[in-house]
Every structure is written in C-alpha cells, then in structure tokens.
Amino acid sequence: MFADYSWTELGSIFAMQGFAGLILFSVFVLMALGLAIIFGQMGVINMAHGEFMILGAYVTYLCSNIVETYIPSLFGIYFFFAMALAFVAAGALGALVEWSLIRHLYKRPLDTLLATWGLSLILQQAYRSIFGAREVGVSLPNWLLGSVPLTDIIEIPINGIFVMVLTLVIAIGVYFILFRSRMGMQTRAVVQNRVMAGAVGINTEKVDRHTFALGCGIAGIAGSAFTMIGSTGPTAGQLYIVDTFLIVVFGGAASLLGTIASSFAISQAQSTMEFFLSGSMAKVLTLLTVVGILMLRPEGLFSLKIRR
C-alpha cells in the first residue's frame, strides 16, 4: 500500500496524519481522563459519560450564541468561560446523578452499567427535545481560525494546537488534583482501603461524590473542546463511548499514565491507517488489535502489581 507514494510524500502523509491523530488523541485523552477517574478510582462504569461530554458541548454552543448576540466585544475570549461553565454544568449533573443513582449501586457494578445506560438514553432524548436532532456547531473567534504552514505540504490548524495545549493543561491539572492535593489524597485513600479511610475520618461518601463530579466535569470540558473541531449532535457521545472504555481498559484501569499512553497508541494507529485503508477498516483493525491484546494481557498496558 506504500508503493504508490514517494518517500517525501510518505513523510508528509505520516506527519499530517500524525497531527490529525494528535487532535483525536487530545479528544480521547480528555474523555478518557474523566472516565479513568470514575472507573479506575471508583470502579463505576459510567455509560452516560459521552452524554456528559455532549452536555459540555451544548453549554459551549449556548455560550457562543449568547455572547455573539449580546456581548460581541467579548467574543474573542468567550471560549474560556464557556469551558468553565461546561465544567460546572457537567460536574453538577454528575453530583446529582451520583446522589440519586450511583451511590445505591456501588456494590453492583454490572447494574450500574445498565442504570447509566438508561440515563444516557434519557439524556440523549432530552438533548434531542431541547436542541433538535440536527447537529450544531459553534462559531470560532478569528484567532482560532486558519492554520500555520510548516512546510509547503504540511499545514497545522490553529484550533488543533489550541485543543492540544488545553489537553496538556487539563492532564497536568488532573495530576495535581489527584496526586498533590488533599482531595486527591483522600480519593486515593478511599480507593485503596475504604473501611480504613472511613476509620481515619475521611467522609467516604463525600469523596465519592466529588470524584464522580470531577470526572463528569472533565467530560464537560472534553465536550467543550470537541465543539472546536467537530459539530455536536444528541447521539455524538455514544460514538465515542466504546473507544473511550477500551482506552481506559487498555491503559490499565487505575493508571492515568496508561490512559494517556493508550489514547496515544490508539489514536495514532487509527489516524495513520485511515489514510491508507477506508475509515471503517482502520477502526476495525485498531479495535481488533486492542481487543486481541486485552485478551492476552487483560490487565492492560500499565497495571498495578496486585495478586488476584
């Protein structure tokens, strides 16, 4: 399949596809980080994670419209507070869901999976009723449009760079919250030994709620970032949920580093193969490889050494 291209062309193709893969990587990381926190740290399967992401996307869409209509002078920077709002909205909904649904099901992970799937159906229909079935897009401020020419063949879109920088910032932020803050310390304590954490005075229920809300909030930010590179529809979240779960499992559920590494591997593989094969075959091959590796090595790429 490489025979038809010259070396320079191949180089450019790999560079361009590699960059497209990096954007996909950013979206995957943002989505998977939230999921890895919820699944890896709490053991809860949140099938509605995609819908939390779409909530963030719709919040951004609303912000974009409101700012454009009423305060156009701020349009250049609306994205930053849209993102904050998306975080707050998704996080608040996450806390509500944890309180009303998830906390009753901690001992039944398979049932959580079904319940959150039901939740995702309800949210999808709610989006459809409120925003319509058609996909919506946001208008980007001028400084995010256009692209940077690197060589005469390779061009890099600015919004892609922005999403990547954002991903980096969020990933570092998550690292600090989980490993350098009091909240993160409590979360990890609860994960490692719930009873003992409760005994030393950690309010485990509160920690659960905050952790779940944090994961959902990050999904909201992911949705916000997602609007910059694609349009949003009521069912867009479902398209990503399987990939994201595979990423988290492939990376090793409790490892944030593993999540990032597996997002990178999967997005690059998919994006590079997409150029040479059809999009669907690229996806099939990528997912098959991942499932195959998981069958041989069920604990994922990076795993805690534990006896089972």
Place this chain on the structure above:
Amino acid sequence: MTHVKSLLSRQELIGLLVVAALIFVVMPLSMDIFRLNLFGKYLTYAFVAIGLVLCWGKGGILSLGQGVFFGLGGYCMAMYLKLEASTPEATAIQSTPGIPDFMDWNQITSLPWFWEPFNSLTFTLLAILVIPTLFAFVIGAAMFKRRVGGVYFAIITQAIAAILTILIIGQQGYTGGVNGITDLRTLKGWDIRTDEAKYVLYYVNGGLLIAVLLLSQFVLKSKLGRLLVAVRDKEDRVRFSGYDVSNIKIFVFCFAAVLSAIGGAMFTLQVGFMSPSFVGIVPSIEMVIFCAVGGRLSIFGAVYGTLLVNWAKTTFSEIFPELWLFGLGGLFIAVVLVFPNGLSGLYRSYLAPLVDRLISRGGSSYPPEPASPPPDLDGEANAKPAE
C-alpha cells in the same frame, strides 16, 4: 412422570404450560397474521433473553455482545436464503448474474469464497449452531481462563459488538452493508413470504422456544446449573472445591450464544431480512433489558419480559415517538433500582403464594419456594468492599 417431576416443579410445569398456551393457542386465535408475525419476531428475542438468564442471572457473566451471536445466526440463514434467491435467471439483469444483488452493485464479479458453502442447507444449519459456539468459545476461553470477568468482560463483549457492526457496514460488497441482506424469498423452493408460510414458521419458532426452555431448565436443574449459581455467588469457594470455574463459565457463555443464534436464524426466516441494526451495541444492551425486566433469574420471566418490552416499544414508539427513549431509559433505571428481580420477582412475592395455595389444595403440598435472593446479584469479588 418422575422424570418430569425432577425436571420441573409443579409451579414450573404450570409456567411452561401457560407460555405454551399463550404461544400456540391464545396469540394465533386473537391476532391477524401481521400481528402474529410481529409477535413471532419478539419471540425470537426471547431466545437471547433466555440465554442471558443462564449467563447473567445464574452465572453472573454479563455479556453486552449477545447481538453478535444473534447476528451470526441471522446472517448465516440470510446468506443461504439470499443465494437461493439469486439464481442466474432471477438476476439476469445484473452485469454478473447469479450473485446477490448488493455484490453486483458494489462491482464484485464473483461469489466470495466464504459465501460458497452457504449454497448447502445442511451446512447453513450446522453453521448457525457451530460458528457462534466457536466464536463464543474463543472469546470465553481467552477471557475466563485468565480470570477476566465482571465489567471487563462486559466492556470487551460490547467492543466486539461494535467491531462486528463497523465491519459489516464497512464491507458493503460482501455483507450488504447498512441495509443488510434483504429481499429473501424461498427456502428450498418454499415461499416464506406467504401467510401460510408465516403461520408455519411461527409454530416452528414457538416449538423451538419451548424446546429451548426445557433444555435450559434441564441445564439449570443439573449439577452444572447448581455449580453455575455457586460460581456467581462465591467463585473462589467453587475453585477451591476442585472445579474448573472457567470451563463452567465458557460452557454457559457458549450455550447462551447458541440460543441467540437460533433466535437470529428464526428472526431472519420470519422477518425476511437481516441487518447490522440487530448486531451492534444498542440492540445488544436492549436484549439485556428484556431479560432484566422479565427477571434475570427466571427463564419464563425472560419470555414475558421480552414480549412486554417489545410490545411497549412498538406501541409507544408509534404513539409517542418522543417519549419512548425516556420510557426505555427509565425502565433501565427502575429495573435496577426498584425491582432487580423483574417481573418474576414481583410474581414470586405477590402472586405465587396465591397460585401455590390454589394448586396445592387437595394435592400434595409442596414446600414453599425459597425466598428470592437479595438484590446483590453480581457476585463481584472485585467490587467495592462493604462499607
């Protein structure tokens, strides 16, 4: 008679007779052929739901990929029927006569090798049973031998459902793509589209369902069935007693796969087409809800649950298409939070004592059924420890 008694308690015998009466007498008398055909279509899902009762309810293995096996069975049947419908005479207007129409539209000029054996009905019927079993065996062996279970298994099976759907849709020339395999006409020269054929197929389907119910009951009553429940509740203790837990799990997963495949094949015969919309993530997880609504511990409940959810789906999505997804979503949540044992749980706690009193009047009295198990059904050792 003693055999029957050991296989079915009096309650279960009545349950079976009620299901049989419903399928063979009540429905055919009260419905026209169009509705009956629809009802038969729902019954094909019941095969999947029964498989899930064994696999998930009794064995604690939640598979979110049962649509894969339903699809494999359905596609095997559809490939045979499609080849029979694509005789060179019937497809004379194509640029390559004698191959299925969608292949011709996709510029394929000869029959692919994996389609060839489906010219034979014997091979097809065997394939419907063997291919899903092998597939389930490979998945099950890879996962259960490495002691992967619970949510990981659910996610992997779901991913497999997604992969197969993408593959079928992407390889349009070989699989019919998103439209699936349509325009199926005859089975060994027998037109399956006439009303008479639909009646016959409906009864065949009903008979198979009763046979599957009996077979599942046999499995559950056997030592294997008891081990299965033991694996769900205390996997390690079964392992320490010297049993190979993974083999038990692999068996029940394969068994559930075969049931789904039979359902899929009957679906194709009755509905007249097969498409990827019955394979993917969404239909697979909906099949779980059929089982959950009926009661994940009762094979008879699964039949009723399937019928009820599908009837509700057809009715509500006709009248209030907007509200149906809210209803289905709510159903998922309610069945988990409020009544985890589904219809059969409700029956067992409210109606069964009454029925028991009625049937035991005069006859020998049976000991009361054991109380329904607590809602902690997953038996997941790696779940969070109790607070």
